[in-house]
Amino acid sequence: MVLAAGRGSRLRPLTDHTPKPMIPFAGKPLLEYIIQLLAQHGFDQMVINLNHLPEVIQNHFGDGKDWGVSIEYSLEDELLGTAGAVRKVADFFDEPFLVYYGDNLTNFDLSEFWATHQRENEIASVGLLWMADPTSRGIIGLDKNNRINRCIEKPKPAQVFDDYLINAGTYAMQPEILERIPSDTASDFSQDIFTGLLAEGRPLLGHRMQGQLLSTDTPERYQHAIESVDSGSFTLP
Numbered sequence: 001m002v003l004a005a006g007r008g009s010r011l012r013p014l015t016d017h018t019p020k021p022m023i024p025f026a027g028k029p030l031l032e033y034i035i036q037l038l039a040q041h042g043f044d045q046m047v048i049n050l051n052h053l054p055e056v057i058q059n060h061f062g063d064g065k066d067w068g069v070s071i072e073y074s075l076e077d078e079l080l081g082t083a084g085a086v087r088k089v090a091d092f093f094d095e096p097f098l099v100y101y102g103d104n105l106t107n108f109d110l111s112e113f114w115a116t117h118q119r120e121n122e123i124a125s126v127g128l129l130w131m132a133d134p135t136s137r138g139i140i141g142l143d144k145n146n147r148i149n150r151c152i153e154k155p156k157p158a159q160v161f162d163d164y165l166i167n168a169g170t171y172a173m174q175p176e177i178l179e180r181i182p183s184d185t186a187s188d189f190s191q192d193i194f195t196g197l198l199a200e201g202r203p204l205l206g207h208r209m210q211g212q213l214l215s216t217d218t219p220e221r222y223q224h225a226i227e228s229v230d231s232g233s234f235t236l237p
Contacts, residue, residue: 047110101169117172127170
């Protein structure tokens with residue numbers, strides 16, 4: 001599932017007439033690179049949730065056949081959060097599945113991530129990487145077996161611990177996790193579902209991603225992403 005329903009309020013006025021996942025990079029919208037990356041790693045059936053200007057995305061991608069994939073859409077009248085969005089289309093996921101944040105431009109090795117999740121067989125695997133400034137993101141700590149032992153969303157400077165890793169917005173999950181998500185209400189994986197599982201002592205796998213991530217959720221990050229692509233320091237998928 002590609003999470004693409006956010007309004008992109010921090011990117012206004014750019015997102016007044018353009019959905020956040022459709023902002024351009026090197027002549028193509030961000031979401032094209034995401035779909036291309038997923039297809040490269042064998043994820044050829046997907047659901048995309050929509051809220052802000054949904055017709056722009058639907059008209060551009062249609063059923064996905066021009067990109068070698070099959071796309072279905074989930075329209076949200078009210079934003080349901082990262083977990084609530086997945087719960088709304090629970091019937092689509094009768095096998096292990098991937099969740100990808102639609103405002104991240106990455107070149108992750110999703111095949112390696114997926115293979116690790118399949119081998120370890122935990123209820124969820126969370127893609128992680130290191131970034132210098134964690135205060136506007138979610139930070140995660142791991143034990144010696146790469147199981148998550150703490151999770152803090154948007155930590156204050158005093159809450160940042162040594163050896164933290166950043167939640168990279170890429171999850172591999174077992175269908176079992178859908179039972180943990182309340183229906184017809186907003187909920188978030190990091191703040192609600194993962195913290196609940198950790199409180200119960202349920203293992204969650206933390207996986208250090210192979211590849212790079214560029215965020216696009218603020219004007220500064222979007223500009224940095226454009227410069228990284230233009231300079232060649234980021235390799236497009």
